[in-house]
Amino acid sequence: MGNKLILRLKDGSMLKCSSRIPFSAAFENVTVIDEKGEVHKIPISEIKAIFFVKDFNGNPNYKAGAEFGEGSPKAGKTVSVKFHDGETIKGKVINLAEGQNGFFLYPADPLDNNEKVFVVRSNALEIKTETE
Numbered sequence: 001m002g003n004k005l006i007l008r009l010k011d012g013s014m015l016k017c018s019s020r021i022p023f024s025a026a027f028e029n030v031t032v033i034d035e036k037g038e039v040h041k042i043p044i045s046e047i048k049a050i051f052f053v054k055d056f057n058g059n060p061n062y063k064a065g066a067e068f069g070e071g072s073p074k075a076g077k078t079v080s081v082k083f084h085d086g087e088t089i090k091g092k093v094i095n096l097a098e099g100q101n102g103f104f105l106y107p108a109d110p111l112d113n114n115e116k117v118f119v120v121r122s123n124a125l126e127i128k129t130e131t132e
Contacts, residue, residue, distance in 0.1 A: 002018045002019050002020035002021075003018060003019050003020075003023070003055050004012045004016075004018055004051060004052070004054070004055070004067055005017050005018060005019060005032060005050055005051065005053070006032070006050075006051040006053055006056070007047055007050055007051075007060075008047070008048045008049050008050075008051065009042075009046055009047055009048060009102070010046055010047070010048050010084075010123055011046075014086065015032070015034060015040065015042075016034065016035055016056050017032035017033055017035070017040065018029065018032065018033050019032045019033070023050070023118065024102050024103065025100040025102055025104075025118070026100070026112040027044060027101065027122050028043065028044055028101075029041050029042060029043050030042050030044065030047065030050065035056075037124065043100045044101050044102070044120055045120075045122065045123075047120050047123065048083055048084075048085070048118060048120060049067075049083070049089075049099045049117050049118060049123070050115065050117065050118040050120075051102065051114050052113060052115045052116045052117070052118070053113050053114055053115065053119050054086065054113050054114075057112060057125060058113035059113065062111070062113075064107065064108075064109045064111070064112040064113075064114075071101065074093035075092065075094060076093050076094045076106065077092065077093050077096060077129050077130075078091075078092060078108075078129070079091065079093045079096065079105060079127060079128065079129055079130065079131060080126075080127075080128045081094070081105065081124050081126070081127050081128075082117050082124070082125045082126040082127075082128075083123065083124055083125055084123070084125045089105060089107065089119075090106050090107075090108050090118060091105040091106045091107045091117070092105070092106045092108075093105050093106075095108075096127075096129065100121065101120060101121060101122075102118050102119050102120045102122075103118070103119055103121065103122045104116050104117070104118055104119075105118075105119055
C-alpha cells in the first residue's frame with residue numbers, strides 16, 4: 001500500500017490516499033492513489049500540507065500536545081507553523097532550507113497520529129523558529 005497520507009488542500013478539502021513513490025521536497029506535483037484506487041496528480045501549490053499518518057481514522061478524541069517530552073524528536077530546530085485557516089502545528093525540523101517547496105516537520109507529541117508532516121512553504125502563514 002505504501003505511505004498512508006492525508007492531503008489537506010488549500011481549498012479546505014482533504015484526500016485520504018497512499019503513495020508508493022518516495023516523496024521529495026523538489027516535486028512540483030504529488031501522485032497519489034485514493035481509497036477507491038483512483039490516481040490523482042496534484043500540484044504542490046494546491047496543497048496546504050501532507051500528513052504522513054499511522055492510521056486514516058486516528059483518534060478524534062485525542063488532543064495532540066504541543067510540548068516535547070519523553071519519546072519526542074530530539075534532533076532539529078523547534079518550529080511552529082501557522083496556516084491561513086488558523087491551524088498551528090509544532091515540531092522539529094531537520095532542514096528548513098529556503099528555496100525548497102517545503103519541509104518535513106516531526107510532531108512534538110509522539111502519540112500524535114502524524115508521523116511527519118510536509119509543510120508547503122508557500123501555503124503557511126507564519127513559520128517561527130523557537131529558541132530552546
